[in-house]
Amino acid sequence: MSGFSRVFISRSxxxxxxxxxxxxLAFLALGHFFVTHISTDVADTGSSxxxxxxxxxxxxxxxxxxxxxxxxxxxxxxxxxxxDYITRETTxxxxxxxxxxxxxxxxxxxxxxxxxxxxxxxxx
Amino acid sequence: MNSxxxxxxxxxTLSLTxxxxxxxxxxxxALARDGGAFPSASxxxxxxxxxxxxxxxxxxxxxxxxxxxxxxFAFLSxxxxxxxxxxxxxxxxxxLHSIYSxxxxxxxxxxxxxxxLFHATNGFRLIIVDLFDIGVIRSNVILKSVFFLSIVGxxxxxxxxxxxxxx
Numbered sequence: 001m002s003g004f005s006r007v008f009i010s011r012s013x014x015x016x017x018x019x020x021x022x023x024x025l026a027f028l029a030l031g032h033f034f035v036t037h038i039s040t041d042v043a044d045t046g047s048s049x050x051x052x053x054x055x056x057x058x059x060x061x062x063x064x065x066x067x068x069x070x071x072x073x074x075x076x077x078x079x080x081x082x083x084d085y086i087t088r089e090t091t092x093x094x095x096x097x098x099x100x101x102x103x104x105x106x107x108x109x110x111x112x113x114x115x116x117x118x119x120x121x122x123x124x
Numbered sequence: 125m126n127s128x129x130x131x132x133x134x135x136x137t138l139s140l141t142x143x144x145x146x147x148x149x150x151x152x153x154a155l156a157r158d159g160g161a162f163p164s165a166s167x168x169x170x171x172x173x174x175x176x177x178x179x180x181x182x183x184x185x186x187x188x189x190x191x192x193x194x195x196x197f198a199f200l201s202x203x204x205x206x207x208x209x210x211x212x213x214x215x216x217x218x219x220l221h222s223i224y225s226x227x228x229x230x231x232x233x234x235x236x237x238x239x240x241l242f243h244a245t246n247g248f249r250l251i252i253v254d255l256f257d258i259g260v261i262r263s264n265v266i267l268k269s270v271f272f273l274s275i276v277g278x279x280x281x282x283x284x285x286x287x288x289x290x291x
Contacts, residue, residue, distance in 0.1 A: 019251055026244040033240055037233055038284050043225035047214040050207075067204070074197045081190060085149055102201070110204045116211040 014076045021073040028066040054117055067110040075103050128220050132206060136232075139198035146194045150187050182260075185267055189246050192239035199236060227289050234282040241274040241281075 035053075036045050053059045078099050086092045210217040223229055249266045252258065258266075 019247075019254070022244075022247045023251065026247065030240060030244060033237060037237070038281060041225075041288055042230070042233065042285070043222075043288060045224070046218045046221055047210060050210055050217075051214075070200055074193075074200065077193050078197070081194070085153060106201055106204050109208050113204075113208045113211045120211070 014079050017072055018076040018080070021069040021076070024065070024069045025073055028062060028069065032062070032066055050117075051121055054114070055121055060114060060118055064111070064114055067107065067114070071103050071107050071110075075100065126219060128209070128216055129223055132202070132220055132223060135202055135205075139202055143191070143195045143198055147191055150190055154183075154187065181264060181267055185246055185249075185270070189243060189250075192243045195239050196236070196243060225288075230285050230289055233285055234278060237281045237285070238274060238278040241277045242270070245270040245273050 036042065040049065054063075079096065082092055082095050082099070086095055206220055207217075209220055224233070246267070249263070249270050252266065253263050
């Protein structure tokens with residue numbers, strides 16, 4: 001086992017992270033979908049809707065926690081899938097490093113989006 | 125249609141192709157290793173058993189859980205990138221976001237709702253199965269309500285999502 005797998009792919013850590021983030025996401029992701037598709041029609045969720053939503057600290061916190069837990073859940077779930085479908089050790093580690101980098105980049109993009117947007121909304 | 129919208133649609137098509145490819149991987153592996161829940165002669169004879177004894181339904185649920193999970197992640201990746209436009213230009217965000225209210229995209233959102241509902245309710249079933257020793261029969265009863273809840277929830281949600289386009 002390489003250092004990468006020892007640190008990041010502890011089976012019990014993956015197992016607990018999947019379930020805790022999953023229980024959180026059932027509430028956060030379905031709530032997000034409800035607000036943007038059911039209680040408001042998706043045609044009315046343009047930039048003015050987002051500006052109004054991200055003026056409230058509740059929704060900024062909600063979306064930040066949603067982003068983080070969704071990506072943790074996605075990575076933990078993908079680790080399980082990679083271990084099931086890829087048997088060659090080197091391929092397995094390459095795919096896992098690729099997925100970890102993709103998820104890290106997505107987290108940075110998402111976090112920067114929220115920080116820059118909130119900064120812009122508060123400065124106008 | 126401007127260039128940002130075209131890139132979005134291209135990436136969405138790529139994600140959907142990726143999901144189809146993943147379905148193919150799950151299907152192939154199911155045939156090769158899991159025995160599969162497929163209608164071969166020996167499988168059909170198992171249908172004569174008591175419904176509560178059949179484990180096929182939970183295997184289908186496991187495949188569907190994976191496929192919906194990968195599908196939601198593919199959309200999430202795209203969604204994180206498209207919301208990033210909000211930080212740079214409100215006009216670019218609005219023109220990109222107008223795709224979401226077109227009919228094909230609304231149909232896609234109904235599929236997303238099913239994926240979210242199934243993945244969430246089935247995930248709770250898995251937590252219950254892990255925490256409490258409830259056995260196969262009761263686990264399958266919960267699984268049937270998982271399918272029921274996600275299908276009914278999707279139909280109700282789809283009615284709300286599609287109504288502005290239909291009427």
